[in-house]
Amino acid sequence: xxxxxxxxxxxxxxxxxxxxxxxxxxxxxxxxxxxxxxxxxxxxxxxxxxxxxxxxxxxxxxxxxxxxxxxxxxxxxxxxxxxxxxxxxxxxxxxxxxxxxxxxxxxxxxxxxxxxxxxxxxxxxxxxxxxxxxxxxxxxxxxxxxxxxxxxxxxxxxxxxxxxxxxxxxxxxxxxxxxxxxxxxxxxxxxxxxxxxxxxxxxxxxxxxxxxxxxxxxxxxxxx
Numbered sequence: 426x427x428x429x430x431x432x433x434x435x436x437x438x439x440x441x442x443x444x445x446x447x448x449x450x451x452x453x454x455x456x457x458x459x460x461x462x463x464x465x466x467x468x469x470x471x472x473x474x475x476x477x478x479x480x481x482x483x484x485x486x487x488x489x490x491x492x493x494x495x496x497x498x499x500x501x502x503x504x505x506x507x508x509x510x511x512x513x514x515x516x517x518x519x520x521x522x523x524x525x526x527x528x529x530x531x532x533x534x535x536x537x538x539x540x541x542x543x544x545x546x547x548x549x550x551x552x553x554x555x556x557x558x559x560x561x562x563x564x565x566x567x568x569x570x571x572x573x574x575x576x577x578x579x580x581x582x583x584x585x586x587x588x589x590x591x592x593x594x595x596x597x598x599x600x601x602x603x604x605x606x607x608x609x610x611x612x613x614x615x616x617x618x619x620x621x622x623x624x625x626x627x628x629x630x631x632x633x634x635x636x637x638x639x640x641x642x643x644x645x646x647x648x649x
Contacts, residue, residue, distance in 0.1 A: 520637030
């Protein structure tokens with residue numbers, strides 16, 4: 426979409442999880458909608474989709490200000506996440522398992538860098554038996570600042586032993602794409618939750634995909 430900077434060859438790949446590896450954002454939105462209603466905040470699904478993003482404590486502050494203390498915010502978040510795990514049966518987006526196999530076979534180190542709580546990230550990694558693919562798996566508890574701050578991507582790149590600019594990041598959200606751009610890494614956006622026009626201000630995006638059906642390791646090497 427823009428004149429892209431020249432990127433170095435891909436030495437590592439970092440995946441966001443929710444909306445990027447699994448198409449689970451609508452499950453989250455419904456879980457939030459139900460839980461917020463129980464707290465007296467009625468929101469239609471469109472509004473939930475527009476306003477619910479990032480780390481749970483930040484979401485609760487954004488919606489309720491200083492109404493709840495830290496312990497209450499944590500309890501609200503835990504209840505919502507438990508409801509999400511109860512109703513969700515995860516599966517990888519089409520083509521992703523093959524891509525993970527190709528990257529793994531090629532010796533490309535990989536990480537998960539998610540804004541989701543640790544319990545949710547582990548739930549998907551364990552349910553889908555993904556441990557062997559990733560050198561590290563980071564969740565919201567591992568960083569001080571959520572996306573669009575690049576902290577989680579910088580942490581993942583550091584653990585993988587590569588410069589962030591040598592990574593390729595897969596993301597689905599605008600805040601995630603902003604975080605990728607701030608880290609210096611190019612990104613590919615999976616359009617499960619947001620449409621391309623929403624990313625018009627972000628320069629480091631290589632392309633938009635609906636899933637991984639056409640994304641192969643050899644193809645990725647031609648992009649970078």
